[in-house]
Amino acid sequence: DTAVSQTPKYLVTQMGNDKSIKCEQNLGHDTMYWYKQDSKKFLKIMFSYNNKELIINETVPNRFSPKSPDKAHLNLHINSLELGDSAVYFCASSQLYDRDYSPLHFGNGTRLTVT
Amino acid sequence: DQQVKQNSPSLSVQEGRISILNCDYTNSMFDYFLWYKKYPAEGPTFLISISSIKDKNEDGRFTVFLNKSAKHLSLHIVPSQPGDSAVYFCAARRGAGDKIIFGKGTRLHILP
Numbered sequence: 076d077t078a079v080s081q082t083p084k085y086l087v088t089q090m091g092n093d094k095s096i097k098c099e100q101n102l103g104h105d106t107m108y109w110y111k112q113d114s115k116k117f118l119k120i121m122f123s124y125n126n127k128e129l130i131i132n133e134t135v136p137n138r139f140s141p142k143s144p145d146k147a148h149l150n151l152h153i154n155s156l157e158l159g160d161s162a163v164y165f166c167a168s169s170q171l172y173d174r175d176y177s178p179l180h181f182g183n184g185t186r187l188t189v190t
Numbered sequence: 191d192q193q194v195k196q197n198s199p200s201l202s203v204q205e206g207r208i209s210i211l212n213c214d215y216t217n218s219m220f221d222y223f224l225w226y227k228k229y230p231a232e233g234p235t236f237l238i239s240i241s242s243i244k245d246k247n248e249d250g251r252f253t254v255f256l257n258k259s260a261k262h263l264s265l266h267i268v269p270s271q272p273g274d275s276a277v278y279f280c281a282a283r284r285g286a287g288d289k290i291i292f293g294k295g296t297r298l299h300i301l302p
Contacts, residue, residue, distance in 0.1 A: 079233070117293075181235070
C-alpha cells in the first residue's frame with residue numbers, strides 16, 4: 076500500500092551509461108515531481124508534471140529527461156551519466172486544489188552512484 | 191544561493207525536554223512555510239505548515255512560529271520523544287502553485 080514508490084532503491088553504474096528510475100503513486104494525485112538531494116544535502120526540485128504536462132523544468136542538463144505516461148507515473152531517464160550525477164533522487168506527488176498544491180508526498184529515494 | 195537556511199546541522203535534546211529547530215529565509219516573497227521530517231532511507235514526510243498571515247500554528251506536540259520581520263521560523267517539539275530523532279527540513283514557497291524550496295536540514299537526536 077505504498078503511496079509513492081520508486082525503483083530501484085539503489086543504482087550503481089559507470090560513467091557514460093544510460094539509466095532510468097521509475098516512480099508510481101497510488102494517491103490519485105495529479106502532480107508529480109523529481110527532486111535531487113546532492114552531497115551537500117540540499118533537496119532541489121528538478122521537474123514537475125501536472126496531468127502529464129511539464130510545468131516546472133529547473134536548470135537541469137538535457138541529459139535528464141522525465142517522462143510521464145500517465146498522471147500516476149513519472150519516470151526519469153538519464154543519458155551519459157557523469158560522476159556529478161551521484162545523488163539521491165526523490166520522486167514526490169501532490170494534488171492541485173483551486174490553484175494551490177497539497178503538501179508533497181515523497182518516495183523513499185533512489186541512491187544513484189556513478190563510478 | 192540559499193534562500194532557506196538551517197544553520198544548525200545537528201541538535202541533541204534530552205527526552206521529555208523541548209526541541210527547537212530554527213530556520214531563516216532571505217526571500218520576502220515567501221508566503222507559505224513547511225516542515226518535513228525524514229528518517230534514514232526514507233523520503234521526507236510532511237509535518238506542519240504555516241501561512242505568512244499567521245505567526246503560530248500548532249498540531250499536537252508540534253508548533254511552528256513565524257517571525258516575518260526577522261525572516262525566521264522555528265519548530266518547537268514538546269515533549270521530545272525518541273521517535274522524534276530524525277532530520278528536519280524547513281521549506282518555503284513564494285506563492286500558490288510555486289515550487290517548494292528546501293533547507294539543508296537539521297539532524298535532531300533525542301537522548302534517553
